[in-house]
Amino acid sequence: MPSLTQIRALTLVADGDGYVVGSPHTAEYVEVPPLGARIIEWLQEGVDVAECERRAAEAAGEPVDVPGFLTTLADEGLFAEAAGEGGGGDAGFRVRRRAGAALFHPLAWAVYALAALAVPVLLVAVPSLRPSYRDGFPFHTQLLNLVAVSALGIAAAALHEAAHVLAAARHGLRSRLAVTRRLYFVTFQADLTRLWSLPRRARYGPLLAGVAWDLAVLAAALLAQASLAGALGPMVVRLLRALVLLQVTALVAQLLVFMRTDAYALLVNATGCKTLWATKGALLRRYLRRATPADEEHLAGTAAGEIAWARRYLWLYVPGIALALGYFATFAVPGTLYLVRLCLAPIRTGGLGTAAAWAGLAALLIAVVPSLLALLGAARSGLRVLRTATMRRQARRPADLPL
Incomplete structure (x- = not known):
């Protein structure tokens, strides 16, 4: 007991x-x-x-x-002891809680709301502020471009997830950061499981916190370009434009609900679904006639309302996966191959005896290795699904044979 x-x-x-x-x-x-x-x-x-x-x-x-x-x-593990988190009053958590209380005070949310209004106004009113794919190449050297854009992207992603952590800490909840992937995209992710201990309305703040910070950073970068471009210098302006491109891309990516982004979490919270992802998967496998007994058991025990939302979600999920795979085939693979050719060109020309060759090798490692790791993870997941489906087909064959 x-x-x-x-x-x-x-x-x-x-x-x-x-x-x-x-x-x-x-x-x-x-x-x-x-x-x-x-x-x-x-x-x-x-x-x-x-x-x-x-x-x-x-x-x-x-x-x-x-x-x-x-x-x-x-x-179910509800009475297990805390695992290596320290006491609820440790200094680090107290700092996060105070920071969360300040950064996600109602007045702070008013600032984030103003940022959300300022971003489209600035992009529409000042055409020169609108990002272009060229802004992803702020320098003439490929290695510098990769280092600068990668550093900006990592910092922006870390800030986004840190916002979730601090917003949760404001409510006295702990969360953890992890490096993971969505489909074949490498990303950071905060574990917000403990939000289940809050009333549904109170969960919106921590769930929206990352997007709020993205908008605030984007608005600040646009305002700096619009008002301080002459004082900042061309290099800083180019980096700001690269940051704008990254933030706009990140905000658009958050709308890709089929990849369990922040928009997916908001959808789950708004609909009150508890197992939308699992129900969607079981329902899709049933439609494909690949449902397992566990899938059928799950669907039988799921409320009709949640199954209805899972059907609606499939209308976003299936086209979204097709879109992501189309992007992969059209942009990711050709772009990666082009980048590899650019990085290998100085190595082929002068071997590893030149600074340009070593810069190309470094650029290759920085740009390609993370993507390859994510692709290998996605490939393993796909092979696991195919292997499971094959095993189920083989298990059914004896029953289909006449005795």
């Missing part, structure tokens, strides 16, 4: 027809019915198990196994 301290540490949030109960230590969350929520509330108030069973039986009209209910919660 869990201790009273462990039970009182649980968070309980109304969400749709049920309640989300979770552990702030392990970031594990499960949905329970209203009666389960009432049992947890009684236990948190100090009511003993026998009295909880009596009250629950009276409410349900039949006996209720409260110890079994607690065992189920324990099996």
